[in-house]
Amino acid sequence: MKPAAPATSAAHPSACPGLWRVVPARDGGICRVKLPGGLLSSAQARAVAEAAHLCGNGVLELTNRGNLQIRGVREACQDQLLRRLLAAGLGPRDPAADDVRNLLLSPAAGRDSAAHLDTRPLAERLLALLQDRPEFHGLSAKFALQLDGGEALAMLDHPHDIWLSALPGGQRLAFGLAGSPRDAALGAVAVADAVPLVEALLRLFLRQAGEHTRMRQLLAERPLAAFLADLPVALESAPARPARLRQEGPPLGVHAQVQAGLVMLLAGAPLGRLQAEQLQALAELAEAEGSGELRLTPWQGLLLPDVRAERQARVAEAMQGIGLLLDARAPLARMLACSGSAGCARAEADTKADARRLAERLAPGCAQVHLSGCPRSCAAAHVAPYTLLARPGGRYDLYRRERGQAGFGRPLASSLDIDQAGDWLAAGTPE
Numbered sequence: 001m002k003p004a005a006p007a008t009s010a011a012h013p014s015a016c017p018g019l020w021r022v023v024p025a026r027d028g029g030i031c032r033v034k035l036p037g038g039l040l041s042s043a044q045a046r047a048v049a050e051a052a053h054l055c056g057n058g059v060l061e062l063t064n065r066g067n068l069q070i071r072g073v074r075e076a077c078q079d080q081l082l083r084r085l086l087a088a089g090l091g092p093r094d095p096a097a098d099d100v101r102n103l104l105l106s107p108a109a110g111r112d113s114a115a116h117l118d119t120r121p122l123a124e125r126l127l128a129l130l131q132d133r134p135e136f137h138g139l140s141a142k143f144a145l146q147l148d149g150g151e152a153l154a155m156l157d158h159p160h161d162i163w164l165s166a167l168p169g170g171q172r173l174a175f176g177l178a179g180s181p182r183d184a185a186l187g188a189v190a191v192a193d194a195v196p197l198v199e200a201l202l203r204l205f206l207r208q209a210g211e212h213t214r215m216r217q218l219l220a221e222r223p224l225a226a227f228l229a230d231l232p233v234a235l236e237s238a239p240a241r242p243a244r245l246r247q248e249g250p251p252l253g254v255h256a257q258v259q260a261g262l263v264m265l266l267a268g269a270p271l272g273r274l275q276a277e278q279l280q281a282l283a284e285l286a287e288a289e290g291s292g293e294l295r296l297t298p299w300q301g302l303l304l305p306d307v308r309a310e311r312q313a314r315v316a317e318a319m320q321g322i323g324l325l326l327d328a329r330a331p332l333a334r335m336l337a338c339s340g341s342a343g344c345a346r347a348e349a350d351t352k353a354d355a356r357r358l359a360e361r362l363a364p365g366c367a368q369v370h371l372s373g374c375p376r377s378c379a380a381a382h383v384a385p386y387t388l389l390a391r392p393g394g395r396y397d398l399y400r401r402e403r404g405q406a407g408f409g410r411p412l413a414s415s416l417d418i419d420q421a422g423d424w425l426a427a428g429t430p431e
């Protein structure tokens with residue numbers, strides 16, 4: 001029997017892929033699987049790998065929000081794919097809540113020794129809030145929350161509609177809206193008041209948003225004080241905090257855990273993709289060397305936690321053998337590329353093939369480069385140090401991120417082929 005489809009949001013019909021909404025692309029359908037906190041058990045990883053092999057083209061995409069996409073899904077297989085994913089426990093609590101499960105955590109939540117708070121219990125309550133209240137199912141599929149516990153391994157560059165960040169001591173959380181920086185919090189609440197705060201903010205947003213789907217759109221036309229005027233939660237002032245350092249590129253490699261004697265390995269998937277066989281091999285490795293847990297990262301890679309410290313070299317070698325990247329200085333680890341013309345009808349260039357070619361020309365430690373097939377920038381939610389934006393004919397315009405410059409940054413050169421772009425970047429990026 002076909003699994004029941006959810007009622008779609010009449011307010012904001014979405015073009016984004018979902019479990020029930022397989023979106024067509026050049027290489028077949030795309031099914032997006034949202035993972036709570038990026039968590040994927042080894043059993044679920046095996047189920048996804050098998051489903052991708054049987055129902056898709058075997059290609060898995062790791063998104064910059066710690067989710068998974070199965071590509072190349074054949075129309076005749078969509079029901080089978082859905083049944084397999086639901087049976088593996090990869091669905092929402094309510095089918096109508098699939099789109100709103102947008103809460104980004106650090107992949108190292110509960111493991112990172114720099115954290116002030118283990119965010120996982122609060123994350124569970126926030127996800128339950130989003131899923132259990134039908135009124136919140138009308139939020140756009142792009143409306144997203146972020147919760148960080150102060151982890152060193154946290155992606156803070158992605159702008160989120162609402163963010164919460166644990167303060168030293170772990171008793172209180174600072175919060176902000178619309179991608180504001182962590183050192184510009186709007187206030188703070190006790191951890192116990194975080195769910196009522198988010199609930200109130202969501203209600204205020206839905207009441208005032210009109211046609212807007214994102215917080216930044218609403219706050220661009222409505223003063224912040226007016227938006228917050230009816231907030232029924234008492235706020236404390238947030239203490240001044242130094243700006244947290246921006247990470248240039250993914251923090252790949254071995255990291256100590258707060259649990260003595262254990263380490264976690266953070267690896268990159270080349271250009272954000274894995275084959276089903278690679279995920280299967282990672283599931284086996286997580287069972288043999290870790291706790292059977294994998295976590296997807298917002299750097300489009302995976303974290304393998306709970307590895308005994310004395311086994312780290314062996315496990316790193318095994319991950320590299322599977323085809324993952326452990327060296328943060330490797331040029332391929334510093335390339336971001338969307339599906340490109342092989343997968344997307346909007347793309348003006350084969351960004352993935354060009355990114356591989358570019359990586360071969362650049363030196364270790366080069367700056368991060370984002371190749372985007374069109375201005376939608378699917379591969380990066382942040383602005384990368386350098387962006388190559390494709391233009392008709394498979395050529396690129398080159399931009400450099402600069403403070404105060406909107407969009408991708410300052411234009412440096414236009415209509416470059418990928419080798420010319422390589423020459424520019426090799427001359428201008430640090431060793």
Ligand code: SF4
Pocket residue numbers: 338339340344345346347348372373374375376377378379
């Ligand atoms: S950035 Fe544009 S070309 Fe690339 S995948 Fe997204 S929509 Fe397609």
